Amino acid sequence: MAWCGLDSVLLYWDDVLLMVGPSEDSVSYIYDEPVIFIPECDGVRILSNTSMEFVxxxxxxxxxxxxxxxxxxASLLFDALDHFDRRSAKADENLRLIRASLPExxxxxxxxxGHEFDVSRQRMLLRAASYGQAFCSWLWQQFST
Structure with missing residues (x-):
């Protein structure tokens, strides 16, 4: 048994690894060989004879x-960037829907x-944040004048 971050627990018995989260949802994984847990601040490193994984x-x-x-x-902002890249008017529609919560x-x-391991997905998320930030500045100017 090991803590996985702040609010999840990993349990291991009979080749089954069970992760239980804060909402009592669980995910199970099957391992064909014994594993060792190495707890870290944001997850657990799982070592076996043939592999190493981070959960x-x-x-x-x-x-x-x-x-x-x-x-x-956030999902609509990410989607708005995709529409913007495809030159679709839906980008503007999405931004109008989330205007009040754009900073969030x-x-x-x-x-x-910051939590993503895939560099291309990190870039996409940061581009979406930058895209939204450009409109946050515009909104700020509209409300301050």
């Missing part, structure tokens, strides 16, 4: 952006990028 709970910011069907402001959407994209 962590998916951060809330990442879930809010990439969960299927998500309509969170930018922060969520930055937070998700």
């Amino acid at each position: 962590q709970r998916v951060p809330d910011s990442t879930v809010s952006i990439f969960k299927i069907g998500s309509t969170s402001p 959407a930018v922060e969520a994209c930055i937070d998700a990028a």
